[in-house]
Structures are given as structure tokens and as C-alpha cells.
Amino acid sequence: MFDEMLHWPFFDERHRALRALGDWADSALDDLVAQEHAGGDVYALTPQFVARLGEAGWLRLAASLDGRLDARSICLARDMLARRSGLGEFAFAMQGLGSAAITLFGTPDQRERYLRGVMDGTRIAAFALSEEGAGSNPGEMEMAARRDGDAYVLNGEKTWISNADLAHQYVVFARTGEADGARGLSAFVVEADAPGLSVIERIPVIAPHPLGTLRFDECRVPASAMIGAPGDGFRIAMSVLDVFRSSVGASAVGLARRALDEALKRAAARRIGGRALADYQMTQDKIADMATAIEASALLVYRAAWVKDTTGARTSREAAMAKLFATEQAQGVIDRAVQLFGGLGVTVGMPVESLYREIRALRIYEGTTEVQKLIIASGLLAAASHGN
Incomplete structure (x- = not known):
């Protein structure tokens, strides 16, 4: 495929x-x-x-x-x-x-x-946007950066940060106050050894990845560490997510492909009642649904990426559709694969058990499924109100 x-x-x-x-x-x-x-x-x-x-x-x-x-x-x-x-x-x-x-x-x-x-591969990077009270809505961000001469001083915490405690540098978003809400955010690149920056927690998750919480306590960075202009932070973050939300969908497609591979091998090898599992119509039903879900997801993912590459325009709706559909469908594909394995499917060390843990987070990070639906619907409603 x-x-x-x-x-x-x-x-x-x-x-x-x-x-x-x-x-x-x-x-x-x-x-x-x-x-x-x-x-x-x-x-x-x-x-x-x-x-x-x-x-x-x-x-x-x-x-x-x-x-x-x-x-x-x-x-x-x-x-x-x-x-x-x-x-x-x-x-x-x-x-x-x-x-x-x-x-x-x-x-x-x-x-x-x-x-x-x-x-x-000699420097590890990290993206520090989320906060305890501002995961889905960056406009509620509390972390602040105040100008002090030729520097900015950062105070606050970031959590659910991938590569925390490993990264050499973090792209950090903080409130600089040019306007209310999301319009008053700016972006900075902060080196991991900056005084005042510490990793205060490692967060264990069901599919082990390096994840943690950062604290910024009077963390001073040069003004040249700002990315873009003051107040550009939200636009920068959304532009990044326009690219990477589609690729979350691609990751989900890859996980689902592996699940289908494992399910096909299991269906051919496992015998029940003198017949291969693959010979049963209910097995074929699952395999057909899995393959169709993967193909449909890939179409949405690569359509979104193609639109981004060929137009250069914002693709929030296309990326949201790709992430929403691909991650939800991959969850179903992997669940069917686990079911075909029976008891072995929930045994630690089996590939489908690992896939089952891996896929769950993809429906949450870089915007939950529910947030993707809001992005899609609000875009469509706004276009309709302008007669588009």
C-alpha cells in the first residue's frame, strides 16, 4: 500500500x-x-x-x-x-x-x-507552548516575558514538554503584552543552560517518551533570542502547527500500517477449528475496514501537506481534518489488530500492544480531537458568513 x-x-x-x-x-x-x-x-x-x-x-x-x-x-x-x-x-x-x-x-x-x-543530530530541540491552564487555548497563557534593557526576563512554567531534560534548546512562548489574549504573545529560543531555567518534573506516560515540566525563574535571555517581532508568537505557533499537525496524522497512518501488517501475519498463521483465522468472514471484515481507514487517512494527510507545499497558505482546516481523521481511524485500526490477536494482543512486548499505547497520545497532543473539530467548524462558519 x-x-x-x-x-x-x-x-x-x-x-x-x-x-x-x-x-x-x-x-x-x-x-x-x-x-x-x-x-x-x-x-x-x-x-x-x-x-x-x-x-x-x-x-x-x-x-x-x-x-x-x-x-x-x-x-x-x-x-x-x-x-x-x-x-x-x-x-x-x-x-x-x-x-x-x-x-x-x-x-x-x-x-x-x-x-x-x-x-x-548533535543538538536536541524542543517546543514549549503548553501550560497547565493553557493547553488547548494559548490565549490563556500566563508565562510572562518582560523587557529589561537589552534582554527579556522570563517567568512561569511550561508542561507536557517533549524532550524536557534532554533538549539543548527550547522554543518558548510567553506573554509580552502587546495586546490582549493570543495577540500579546512572543516566541524566544532559550538554551537549556540558561540561568533560571530548570526541569522540575519528568512525566511518565503510557507510551514512554521523554516528557516534563519546565520552570523559568527570572530567566534572562538576550533580546536577540526573540524569534520574529514582539507579538508574533501566536502567528508563529499556528504556522508551525499548520505543518506539523498534518504530520501527526502521518505518524498515525504509519502506526496503523504496522498494525495491519501484524494483523495480516496473524490471520494467516493462526488456526482455529482447523481453519486459518483469515478464512473467517469476520476476520476479512476487520481487515477490509482497517485497509480502507488507512487509505482514507493517508489521502487526507497528504492532501493537506500538498496544499501547504504548493500554495504556501495557511492550511489550518486541512491540517485539522487530517489529524482528526487519521488519529481517530488509527485508534480503531490498532484496536481491531489487538482483537485479532486475542489474549496475546494485550501481552506486554507484543507489537500490537505497544502500538495500542503509542496511538492514544496522538489524539491529544498538538490539539485534541475536540479542538480539531472546533477549528474545522469555525473555519467553515466564518467562510459561510462571508458568502464563500
Whole structure:
């Protein structure tokens, strides 16, 4: 199904050439994947995944010095990596999400200083937007940054931050007060060793990933650390999410592809009542639904990425549709795979059990399913009110 997809009109030859990433991952990451599945320490494994991806040149898809990102390439990479390793896909994705604001809006000096290490895998990046009371609505953000001469002083906390306690640099959003709500936010790049910045908590989750809470206590950064202009923070954050929300859908598609692979092997090998599980009509019903859900999800994901790449316009509605549909459908695909495995499906160490834990968070981060529905509906209602 994946190779057939590469011939869809959304892609050109440079995208089809990325098929090599999947082949590379099958051999170059196999030892790390084995450690991941054996319950290895994610704080030790994540930097190793980043280093491998960087050494092989794949992180050049996630960041660039020329200010451009190709959404289709990012989606293809996440799709292929998720099929093979949840943590490996996470490592790639966070290098992109954590540095996209610098790629898209940073100065040449900021890109040179922070992105070369991201691309070669020697610097780990992180994106610090969410707060305890401002996860779904950045306009309610409380973290503040006040101007003090040639610097800004940051105070507050960020939580649910991927790569907390691993990152060398954080893109941090804070209230600078140019206007009320979301219009009064700005973005900064803050180095992990900045005085006043500390990681106060590691957050364990059902699919182990490095996640934590940051505290900023009179954390002083130079004014040159601001990305874009004062008050640009919300626009920067939404532009980043326009690219990466679609790619969350691509990750979900990759997880669902692996679930279908496992289900097909199980259906062919497992015998019940003298017949292969695959011979039963109820099994075929599940497999047909799984394959159809994956194809439909991929169409929405790569349509959104294609629109972003070819128009350069905001694609909030398309990205929201892609993330909403692909993550919800992948949850169903993986659930069906677990069901086909029976008791083995909920046994720790089985691939479908790991997939079941991996998929759940994708329906929450970078905007919950419910938030995606609000984005879609509000866009449609606004267009209707203007007669579009």
C-alpha cells in the first residue's frame, strides 16, 4: 500500500526517493528498536535515535537553513518511521517541531547558530507552548516575558514538554503584552543552560517518551533570542502547527500500517477449528475496514501537506481534518489488530500492544480531537458568513 501511494499525484520524484528512509531504518535502527521494545530508558535511547538520524542526513528533512520546510517530506518520514519505531519517529518529529519556528521565522544568525546541530543530530530541540491552564487555548497563557534593557526576563512554567531534560534548546512562548489574549504573545529560543531555567518534573506516560515540566525563574535571555517581532508568537505557533499537525496524522497512518501488517501475519498463521483465522468472514471484515481507514487517512494527510507545499497558505482546516481523521481511524485500526490477536494482543512486548499505547497520545497532543473539530467548524462558519 505504501509503495502504491508514492505514485499518487501528490508526490514527485524527490518524494518517491524518500522510500530509501524506510529501507535504511530497517537495518540502521534495529538495535535501538530492540532496546526500545525491551523497555530501555527513553532518556538514553532518544539521543541515540537523534544521532543516527542526523548522521544519515534524514534530519535535513526536519529543519533547514533556507527557511523552507517540505510538509510532504516530513509526513513521509514520520509515516515510515512510525511503522518501525514509536521512539524513532518521536525523535525525528521533535527535531522538526522544536526547531520549525527558527526555520520559518528565525534570522540567518539564529538559523546558523541553532539549526546546524539539529540537522546533524548533535543538538536536541524542543517546543514549549503548553501550560497547565493553557493547553488547548494559548490565549490563556500566563508565562510572562518582560523587557529589561537589552534582554527579556522570563517567568512561569511550561508542561507536557517533549524532550524536557534532554533538549539543548527550547522554543518558548510567553506573554509580552502587546495586546490582549493570543495577540500579546512572543516566541524566544532559550538554551537549556540558561540561568533560571530548570526541569522540575519528568512525566511518565503510557507510551514512554521523554516528557516534563519546565520552570523559568527570572530567566534572562538576550533580546536577540526573540524569534520574529514582539507579538508574533501566536502567528508563529499556528504556522508551525499548520505543518506539523498534518504530520501527526502521518505518524498515525504509519502506526496503523504496522498494525495491519501484524494483523495480516496473524490471520494467516493462526488456526482455529482447523481453519486459518483469515478464512473467517469476520476476520476479512476487520481487515477490509482497517485497509480502507488507512487509505482514507493517508489521502487526507497528504492532501493537506500538498496544499501547504504548493500554495504556501495557511492550511489550518486541512491540517485539522487530517489529524482528526487519521488519529481517530488509527485508534480503531490498532484496536481491531489487538482483537485479532486475542489474549496475546494485550501481552506486554507484543507489537500490537505497544502500538495500542503509542496511538492514544496522538489524539491529544498538538490539539485534541475536540479542538480539531472546533477549528474545522469555525473555519467553515466564518467562510459561510462571508458568502464563500
